[in-house]
Amino acid sequence: MMTSTVPDLPDIASETRMELYRLQLEMRHFEKRAYDLFMQSLVKGTSHLSLGQEAIAAAFGVAMMPGDWTFATYRGHAHTLARGVPMTAVLAELMGRANGLMGGKGGSMHLTSVEHGVMGSYAIIGAHLTIANGAAWSAQYRRSGQVAVCFFGDGTTNIGAFHEAVNFAAVWKLPVVFVCENNLYMEYTPIAAVTAVDRPAADRAAAYGLEPVVVDGNDADVMYQTAVRAVERARSGAGPSLIEALTYRHGGHSRADPGKYRPAEEIAAWLERDPVPLYRSRLLSLGVPRAELERLEQAVAEAVDLATEEAKAGPPPAPELLMSDVWADGGSSWRN
Numbered sequence: 090m091m092t093s094t095v096p097d098l099p100d101i102a103s104e105t106r107m108e109l110y111r112l113q114l115e116m117r118h119f120e121k122r123a124y125d126l127f128m129q130s131l132v133k134g135t136s137h138l139s140l141g142q143e144a145i146a147a148a149f150g151v152a153m154m155p156g157d158w159t160f161a162t163y164r165g166h167a168h169t170l171a172r173g174v175p176m177t178a179v180l181a182e183l184m185g186r187a188n189g190l191m192g193g194k195g196g197s198m199h200l201t202s203v204e205h206g207v208m209g210s211y212a213i214i215g216a217h218l219t220i221a222n223g224a225a226w227s228a229q230y231r232r233s234g235q236v237a238v239c240f241f242g243d244g245t246t247n248i249g250a251f252h253e254a255v256n257f258a259a260v261w262k263l264p265v266v267f268v269c270e271n272n273l274y275m276e277y278t279p280i281a282a283v284t285a286v287d288r289p290a291a292d293r294a295a296a297y298g299l300e301p302v303v304v305d306g307n308d309a310d311v312m313y314q315t316a317v318r319a320v321e322r323a324r325s326g327a328g329p330s331l332i333e334a335l336t337y338r339h340g341g342h343s344r345a346d347p348g349k350y351r352p353a354e355e356i357a358a359w360l361e362r363d364p365v366p367l368y369r370s371r372l373l374s375l376g377v378p379r380a381e382l383e384r385l386e387q388a389v390a391e392a393v394d395l396a397t398e399e400a401k402a403g404p405p406p407a408p409e410l411l412m413s414d415v416w417a418d419g420g421s422s423w424r425n
Contacts, residue, residue: 101310105151106375109309110368111385112147116167117365118393119176123166123183123197127344131401133185136197139167141307141339144364145270146171148312149238152320158208160221160239163198164270165210168240172205176396186403193406194414208237215241215250218267222254225265225323236323237265244275246289255331259297262328266319269333270306276342277350290333299331306334307364310371337362 120138127136139146142164150171153159161168169179174190182189183197190202200210208224211217221239228235245251246269258265269290273280286292291301304315312334319330337359341348372382 108151109147110372112150112171113143113365113368114389116143116170118389122393122397132183134196135343135345137164137343138340139164142270142336143167144309144312145306145334148309148316152313152316156235158206158224158237160208160217161210162241163210163212165200169200169207172207174202174205177399180396180400181403184400187406188403192410194410215245215248218250218254221265222258222263225263228264234324236320240268240270243269243271243280243289255297258329259299264323265329266323267331270336271333272336272338288333290331294331302332304334306336307362309368
């Protein structure tokens with residue numbers, strides 16, 4: 090496991106660091122609340138939480154511009170919140186309510202908000218890497234300056250679409266950033282047990298003419314600096330980056346998975362590297378008053394409580410929603 094010390098990053102403004110902490114707190118409180126609601130049978134279907142992986146989403150959320158695009162996996166709650174999507178809309182979507190982000194129709198695994206640049210959470214492993222390429226190719230063609238950032242798990246690196254997408258992006262110098270969130274497990278299988286290289290993403294970068302980038306995904310400062318460099322590289326026309334962020338999910342693969350296949354000592358070691366208290370300690374060491382952090386923490390907790398009540402108050406979706414957003418014209422009448 091990577092160790093982390095306070096990095097010498099004087100270029101990170103205090104306001105940026107506070108935003109990084111706020112986002113991590115929001116994600117942490119949100120995901121804990123999502124778990125509680127799931128246990129109350131209020132979240133429909135399964136859910137895949139980002140507890141322990143918040144620093145990655147927060148760093149890119151701060152580093153990206155409003156017009157940029159996010160492509161996430163089914164573990165996409167944190168990435169959706171990082172782009173500014175309101176918590177009420179996301180919680181309501183998880184609960185299948187009409188006031189949800191997608192009217193209650195998409196649920197936890199398919200969060201999308203084009204308005205915020207969240208171009209979908211994808212349940213098919215590896216599929217969204219090629220779609221991110223398409224968006225990046227569009228930006229390149231239009232010279233819009235937009236950047237596509239695509240997040241995926243370590244298991245995706247053994248999918249054919251991963252290799253095809255990275256190769257294509259490198260050949261065409263597309264403005265896309267590929268971010269492997271390596272939490273050591275592809276569902277229930279250790280990634281090391283089924284991969285011929287130690288670093289499933291970084292050790293393959295050279296095959297596509299890219300520099301290997303391995304970063305401590307639990308350190309928001311290091312993650313932010315990495316994100317800024319990669320996004321700026323893509324926006325300048327220098328081409329894609331492939332980043333492997335080392336992290337660890339605190340729970341199982343999904344809410345149906347107790348995660349008992351993981352060694353207890355491994356879990357304990359990674360919990361000591363929890364990104365949220367780590368960053369809180371970082372801010373205190375940099376001179377941020379404890380009272381200021383406590384005010385922020387209280388505000389985030391109250392915001393999650395409010396979002397929960399607003400989401401619960403939403404009605405179930407109307408039957409008419411069933412046939413909406415299915416066909417190109419938004420309806421189904423032309424089929425009849």
